[in-house]
Amino acid sequence: MRTLFLLLGCLGAFATPALANKVFVSNEKGNTVTVLDSDNWEVLTEFNAGNRPRGIGISPDGKHLYVCASDDDTIRVFDADSYEELWTLPSGPDPELFTLHPSGNPLYVANEDDNLVTVIDTEKRTVLAEVPVGVEPEGMAISPDARFVVNTSETTNMAHFIDTTDYEIKHNVLVDQRPRYAVYTDDGARLFVSAEIGGTVSEIDPNAEGGPTLINKFEFAVPGVEPEWLQPVGMKITADKRWLFVALGPANRVAVIDLSTDEVVDYILVGQRVWQLAFTPDQKYLITTNGNSNDVTIIDVAAQKALKSVQVGQQPWGVVVAPN
Amino acid sequence: MKPIAIICASLLLSFLVAMPLFALEIRTAVLRVDYPTRVPISRFDLMPDDMGFAGATLGNEDNQTTGSFLGIEFSTEFVATSPDKAGEALAALQADGIALIVVLASDDDLLALADAAGEGALILNAMARGTTLRDVQCRANILHIAPSQAMLADAVTQFAMWKKWPRWFLIEGSNAADLALGAEYRRAAQKFGAKLVEQRIFEDTGGSRRADTGHVLVQRQIPVFTQGARDHDLVIAADASDVFALYLPFHTWAPRPVMGSAGLRPVTFHATHESWGAMQFQTRFEKLANRYVREEDYQAWLALRVIGEAVIRTNSADPATLKDFALGDSFELAAFKGQAVTFRDWNGQLRQPILLTDSKVTVSVSPQEGYLHQRTALDTLGLDQPESACTAFTK
Numbered sequence A: 001m002r003t004l005f006l007l008l009g010c011l012g013a014f015a016t017p018a019l020a021n022k023v024f025v026s027n028e029k030g031n032t033v034t035v036l037d038s039d040n041w042e043v044l045t046e047f048n049a050g051n052r053p054r055g056i057g058i059s060p061d062g063k064h065l066y067v068c069a070s071d072d073d074t075i076r077v078f079d080a081d082s083y084e085e086l087w088t089l090p091s092g093p094d095p096e097l098f099t100l101h102p103s104g105n106p107l108y109v110a111n112e113d114d115n116l117v118t119v120i121d122t123e124k125r126t127v128l129a130e131v132p133v134g135v136e137p138e139g140m141a142i143s144p145d146a147r148f149v150v151n152t153s154e155t156t157n158m159a160h161f162i163d164t165t166d167y168e169i170k171h172n173v174l175v176d177q178r179p180r181y182a183v184y185t186d187d188g189a190r191l192f193v194s195a196e197i198g199g200t201v202s203e204i205d206p207n208a209e210g211g212p213t214l215i216n217k218f219e220f221a222v223p224g225v226e227p228e229w230l231q232p233v234g235m236k237i238t239a240d241k242r243w244l245f246v247a248l249g250p251a252n253r254v255a256v257i258d259l260s261t262d263e264v265v266d267y268i269l270v271g272q273r274v275w276q277l278a279f280t281p282d283q284k285y286l287i288t289t290n291g292n293s294n295d296v297t298i299i300d301v302a303a304q305k306a307l308k309s310v311q312v313g314q315q316p317w318g319v320v321v322a323p324n
Numbered sequence B: 001m002k003p004i005a006i007i008c009a010s011l012l013l014s015f016l017v018a019m020p021l022f023a024l025e026i027r028t029a030v031l032r033v034d035y036p037t038r039v040p041i042s043r044f045d046l047m048p049d050d051m052g053f054a055g056a057t058l059g060n061e062d063n064q065t066t067g068s069f070l071g072i073e074f075s076t077e078f079v080a081t082s083p084d085k086a087g088e089a090l091a092a093l094q095a096d097g098i099a100l101i102v103v104l105a106s107d108d109d110l111l112a113l114a115d116a117a118g119e120g121a122l123i124l125n126a127m128a129r130g131t132t133l134r135d136v137q138c139r140a141n142i143l144h145i146a147p148s149q150a151m152l153a154d155a156v157t158q159f160a161m162w163k164k165w166p167r168w169f170l171i172e173g174s175n176a177a178d179l180a181l182g183a184e185y186r187r188a189a190q191k192f193g194a195k196l197v198e199q200r201i202f203e204d205t206g207g208s209r210r211a212d213t214g215h216v217l218v219q220r221q222i223p224v225f226t227q228g229a230r231d232h233d234l235v236i237a238a239d240a241s242d243v244f245a246l247y248l249p250f251h252t253w254a255p256r257p258v259m260g261s262a263g264l265r266p267v268t269f270h271a272t273h274e275s276w277g278a279m280q281f282q283t284r285f286e287k288l289a290n291r292y293v294r295e296e297d298y299q300a301w302l303a304l305r306v307i308g309e310a311v312i313r314t315n316s317a318d319p320a321t322l323k324d325f326a327l328g329d330s331f332e333l334a335a336f337k338g339q340a341v342t343f344r345d346w347n348g349q350l351r352q353p354i355l356l357t358d359s360k361v362t363v364s365v366s367p368q369e370g371y372l373h374q375r376t377a378l379d380t381l382g383l384d385q386p387e388s389a390c391t392a393f394t395k
Helices: A002-010 B002-018 B053-070 B083-095 B107-117 B149-162 B176-192 B214-225 B278-289 B295-314 B319-327
Strands: A022-027 A032-037 A043-048 A053-058 A064-069 A074-079 A085-089 A095-100 A107-111 A116-121 A126-132 A137-142 A148-153 A158-163 A169-174 A179-184 A191-195 A200-205 A213-219 A235-237 A243-247 A253-258 A263-269 A274-279 A285-290 A295-300 A305-311 A316-321 B024-033 B072-081 B100-104 B122-125 B142-144 B167-173 B195-202 B234-238 B258-260 B265-267 B354-357 B362-366
Touching: A022 A053, A022 A064, A022 A285, A032 A053, A053 A095, A064 A095, A074 A095, A107 A137, A107 A148, A116 A137, A137 A191, A148 A179, A148 A191, A158 A179, A158 B053, A169 A213, A169 B053, A179 A235, A191 A235, A235 A274, A243 A274, A253 A274, A263 A305, A285 A316, A295 A316, B024 B053, B024 B083, B024 B295, B053 B072, B053 B278, B053 B295, B072 B083, B072 B295, B083 B107, B100 B107, B100 B295, B107 B122, B122 B295, B122 B319, B149 B176, B149 B258, B149 B265, B149 B354, B149 B362, B167 B176, B176 B195, B176 B234, B258 B265, B278 B295, B295 B319
Parallel strands: A053 A316, A095 A137, A137 A179, A274 A316, B024 B072, B024 B100, B100 B122, B122 B142, B167 B195, B167 B234, B234 B258
Antiparallel strands: A022 A032, A022 A316, A032 A043, A053 A064, A064 A074, A074 A085, A095 A107, A107 A116, A116 A126, A137 A148, A148 A158, A158 A169, A179 A191, A191 A200, A200 A213, A235 A243, A243 A253, A253 A263, A274 A285, A285 A295, A295 A305, B265 B354, B354 B362
16 A cells, blocks of 8 residues: 555656655754644644654554653653653663664664663563674664664674574674664665765675675765765665665765666755655655754755755754655 | 775675684783872872773773674783883783783883884874874884874864964963973964963972962962963963963953863863763763773773774784774774874874863864865864974885
């Protein structure tokens, strides 16, 4: 059903008006979540979300909003309609980023302070496993077949491949300094890891014979921007596996990589310190959080142009859009 | 050519990562020379017994976590010695087969130790700040993790100029180290266009640092000492000996901010620094050491991380290979300062942002906006290649 929607969305601008979806933005300094309407990009409301909300996600049925309240050492779960806090999940200390099993359960979260990935049953609200990983685990992704969870560790500079059946690390791949975020193409054939301080995006062949293998590195260059400020962080890939968008942090730009040619084709100017990205379900729009300008920028995905920026709370960090 | 080389190296590495077949053993040591010290002006500056060692312990643990995924074993030994026994301590470590040595010592002792260690060793300087060690006295077997006094003075000066506070009242201590620091601020002022409108020397008359209700006297002495100075924007304190600088803020005759050895201080790291993931470092360090981090700890941590990174990327234990990699274009290391730290390949100095702290928060970080350099803005801090007389690295 959802695939059908995606396909319809991809057919372009002639489709009937897109469904309005709620866009949830975590505001790291404001301790709130801002809710936007993807129809008109108006702010619907802003609600308290605990101390230092960062990583944010939503259950596949769109009912539960998960927010890493980093300074509360917990994941807060909100009703996505009423914004009421329902319960918390035992995330372990300082949760930052997480990924959900495609079914919505379990949830895999990186605990930066303890060099652990914690696996949480979202229904029973219990810890299923704690997996020791490298120093300062951060980025989290799950392969579309749910076979592996990929965690990146910022000081160890590795992507760890955690087997979801026994929670053992099966493979490690070294990448560049301070790997921040990992993302698969929807078919699970390609995997990308951003390195904030290294200034690169590494491509890993996750299905290579003999285990996942580093096969390419993307570098960035913007005239007039000092190279050390080109810091890749959040990433998203279109469902057609064609376009990879990379938030470049303090460079205030989102890089566009054409995955059919593996070329960086454009840099879209957005707000300051662009951090995380999210598509609307129809993938017509990409939303960027801009931490230092306290706004989000809406990008027209097909045109690869920034449409507008909308003020949200203080220091927006993460963003997720409710499914249809 | 270069991207291909990188990809090939990466392919090789990922192959090695996938199959940690053989163990590589990396043995390092931290050699700390302890000097007779006077009680500091501030209790917060009392030297802990594990100064530097605690940072190195964390650095080794961080390396070991990574090493455990790669079949590499990292270990570190800790030696504290008096100045007269430092040579023997170094010889003992070398006799034991350790060639990668982090040294916390004075400028003179560092130089003597590096010369005694010889070409086969790699010395990582985690403390000595003398600019001449990066200049005429540079040595090919030293990598300087600690910044030079020139880098620190430039960091303060850039901030002062960004604030448009170019008229300085420089107060130096009377000891040789204070005067050397004062000279760095004079040079920095000239480099960035500040003017020294007034210069005075604060005599170190000896005696104890503290006395009960000492502040009563300080409150009368400092205003008198700073009275009648020509109009200035800023007081710069050059007090390497910890004699008077901490008494200057709030007590100066004119209501002016103090920078340098007190007030706004240039540091490599501080326990209050939180940005760029530094909280994770602070948390790990405090859990391990049960105290706040000091610059010496951060620098010792960073020294071992440099070794760890070079070992992991080269899969080698050979000091020469590790040094070449560290000085090469593909070396970079994340150090909780917002950008990668790298080495100046002409004098072995680690390029790094310098934090400016009021001891409560990170006030700013240099290099400041607008200070540009053809290589990297970090090279606006300290000796640049054309200014450095170092030739040991160009052979």
